[in-house]
Amino acid sequence: MAAATSTGKSPARAAREAGVIGSGGAGFPAHVKLEKPVDTVIANGAECEPLLYGDQWLMEARAAEVIAGLKLILDDFESRGGKPVRGVVAVKEKYTAARAALESAASGDGRISLLPLPNVYPSGDEHFLTYEATGRIVPEGGIPPMAGALVHNVGTLSQIAQAARGEPVTGRVMTLGGAVENPMIAEIPTGTPLSHLVAAMRPKVDDYVLLVNGPMMGRIADDPEESTTKTMGGLFVLPMRHPHVMRMRRPLSTEMRISRAACEACRFCTDFCPRALLGHALEPHKIVRVINYDKTDHATVTSSWLCCECGVCDLWACPMALSPRVIYRAFKKKLKEAGIKNPHARNGLTAEYYRPFRGVPVERLVARLGLAEFERRPPVGEIAAPEKVVLRLDQSVGVPAEPCVSKGSRVNQGDLVADIPKGKLGARVHASIEGTVTDITGRTIVIQR
Numbered sequence: 128m129a130a131a132t133s134t135g136k137s138p139a140r141a142a143r144e145a146g147v148i149g150s151g152g153a154g155f156p157a158h159v160k161l162e163k164p165v166d167t168v169i170a171n172g173a174e175c176e177p178l179l180y181g182d183q184w185l186m187e188a189r190a191a192e193v194i195a196g197l198k199l200i201l202d203d204f205e206s207r208g209g210k211p212v213r214g215v216v217a218v219k220e221k222y223t224a225a226r227a228a229l230e231s232a233a234s235g236d237g238r239i240s241l242l243p244l245p246n247v248y249p250s251g252d253e254h255f256l257t258y259e260a261t262g263r264i265v266p267e268g269g270i271p272p273m274a275g276a277l278v279h280n281v282g283t284l285s286q287i288a289q290a291a292r293g294e295p296v297t298g299r300v301m302t303l304g305g306a307v308e309n310p311m312i313a314e315i316p317t318g319t320p321l322s323h324l325v326a327a328m329r330p331k332v333d334d335y336v337l338l339v340n341g342p343m344m345g346r347i348a349d350d351p352e353e354s355t356t357k358t359m360g361g362l363f364v365l366p367m368r369h370p371h372v373m374r375m376r377r378p379l380s381t382e383m384r385i386s387r388a389a390c391e392a393c394r395f396c397t398d399f400c401p402r403a404l405l406g407h408a409l410e411p412h413k414i415v416r417v418i419n420y421d422k423t424d425h426a427t428v429t430s431s432w433l434c435c436e437c438g439v440c441d442l443w444a445c446p447m448a449l450s451p452r453v454i455y456r457a458f459k460k461k462l463k464e465a466g467i468k469n470p471h472a473r474n475g476l477t478a479e480y481y482r483p484f485r486g487v488p489v490e491r492l493v494a495r496l497g498l499a500e501f502e503r504r505p506p507v508g509e510i511a512a513p514e515k516v517v518l519r520l521d522q523s524v525g526v527p528a529e530p531c532v533s534k535g536s537r538v539n540q541g542d543l544v545a546d547i548p549k550g551k552l553g554a555r556v557h558a559s560i561e562g563t564v565t566d567i568t569g570r571t572i573v574i575q576r
């Protein structure tokens with residue numbers, strides 16, 4: 128029997144009804160991750176992506192809610208699994224205020240402990256955290272539950288606590304920064320047009336691009352009318368000619384061409400790859416060799432499935448500024464199109480001896496990216512709610528949500544506007560502002576205030 132929340136629902140049911148998805152990654156529906164009990168639940172407060180500060184603030188300001196979400200899961204897993212379950216709050220050692228707040232919120236619950244993390248990238252990777260918290264390595268191509276662990280971002284845990292009170296997800300904390308006069312940490316309604324945020328941020332440069340979710344694993348948003356989603360944790364204005372922007376915009380054909388010409392086979396990319404350091408069969412120097420010399424090396428080509436696209440190989444390790452990551456990404460796309468699944472699934476792996484010495488120091492990483500001038504914590508601010516929100520129906524992993532309102536419907540903030548198709552993987556979508564539904568397309572629902 129599942130432990131119930133204050134609304135009488137299990138955490139999984141409450142999260143499903145509230146539309147909670149992983150707020151720190153690809154957006155996997157939280158309720159699915161809550162179905163099967165594991166022995167360790169990890170609260171991911173690493174926030175290792177440079178320039179982001181939202182989670183750090185959230186852990187300070189809403190520590191009680193983060194811990195409440197964690198406890199709900201521990202109670203539920205213990206009551207269903209019949210065994211004790213550990214809660215581990217993984218947070219950077221240098222976040223002293225967040226650690227103090229979390230420690231105080233968790234005091235008296237012997238199941239929960241804090242795991243101080245070094246200030247290295249990518250300490251927020253699920254595989255990294257699982258190993259640090261349990262000493263177990265997630266199998267190749269696997270997910271943490273295969274090693275008995277569940278990893279939830281601290282923002283997701285806070286949303287699970289809200290869901291347990293019957294409050295759906297209608298917004299999230301974002302970091303807004305870069306070359307702007309008014310950087311801030313703010314709560315932003317889901318579906319807010321990026322142009323609305325940029326106007327409030329007041330760019331200091333005329334020619335700029337918009338970087339979403341950070342410089343390592345983020346992307347450049349080409350359309351300023353794109354809207355925020357439940358997985359968007361940061362928006363940064365960067366000068367158009369900034370070297371990192373130019374690097375991010377380098378086309379695949381250029382990556383391939385310079386890789387052919389410049390790879391010196393030093394294998395630094397492999398030596399620093401966080402997944403390779405956990406024993407996974409991932410050797411980025413070989414993927415570069417494959418495109419240069421040996422297209423029949425199927426094991427290397429299919430190892431593309433094991434790459435989490437963290438960017439360590441290209442943005443930190445490679446002395447020639449080549450990008451095995453981009454090549455892996457291209458191969459992954461081709462494998463997917465060809466219906467070729469991941470054949471790599473080794474378990475019982477051993478971490479490399481050198482792993483503890485090869486974390487990437489975030490401060491030096493930021494300096495290398497040329498972003499040191501933007502790496503400072505902004506104040507907490509507020510942005511006027513937008514007149515219009517554009518809610519994407521495909522914000523989570525799985526199939527898009529199905530609209531359950533019509534054009535012209537009046538909605539209040541928090542009303543359900545799109546549901547999970549029966550029997551499918553996906554997440555609900557709720558109105559993030561009060562207003563009228565003015566448009567419904569195959570991909571979005573527009574609400575005008």
Ligand code: SF4
Nearest residue numbers: 400434436437438440
């Ligand atoms: S992006 Fe590079 S460093 Fe990161 S997992 Fe993939 S190959 Fe390894």
Ligand code: SF4
Nearest residue numbers: 390391393394396445
């Ligand atoms: S680090 Fe760069 S130069 Fe060295 S093997 Fe990898 S891709 Fe080639």
